[in-house]
Amino acid sequence: MNPFRLIMKLGIWAQLGVIFLIELFKSSFAVAWAVINPSIRFNPAIVAVPLDLKSDIHIATLANLVSLTPGTTSLHVSEDRSTLYVHALDCPDREAIISGIKTTFESILLRSEA
Numbered sequence: 001m002n003p004f005r006l007i008m009k010l011g012i013w014a015q016l017g018v019i020f021l022i023e024l025f026k027s028s029f030a031v032a033w034a035v036i037n038p039s040i041r042f043n044p045a046i047v048a049v050p051l052d053l054k055s056d057i058h059i060a061t062l063a064n065l066v067s068l069t070p071g072t073t074s075l076h077v078s079e080d081r082s083t084l085y086v087h088a089l090d091c092p093d094r095e096a097i098i099s100g101i102k103t104t105f106e107s108i109l110l111r112s113e114a
Contacts, residue, residue, distance in 0.1 A: 012112045031070040045091035049084045058109045065105045
């Protein structure tokens with residue numbers, strides 16, 4: 001592997017790590033706030049997230065990142081690997097959940113797939 005490509009890949013993975021830590025902090029705070037504030041009502045849902053990722057390792061990485069973020073859990077990947085099913089603790093807007101997963105984690109993983 002050429003050194004420039006290696007540096008680019010490491011940069012992409014570092015960016016993914018930083019984004020994950022930011023999302024981890026935000027979601028941890030939101031879940032903790034919900035626990036100490038019993039008046040908050042949840043709207044849990046199972047959301048089908050369409051996948052643009054193709055490789056098994058990138059799909060598995062995405063599923064794990066989603067599960068490691070408090071308030072969401074990866075449930076299943078469709079047989080054709082085109083959809084990730086996610087349980088969200090609070091889902092007032094399905095499109096916002098889908099967009100959040102695709103713009104934070106999947107978009108960076110797509111860049112590392114190339």
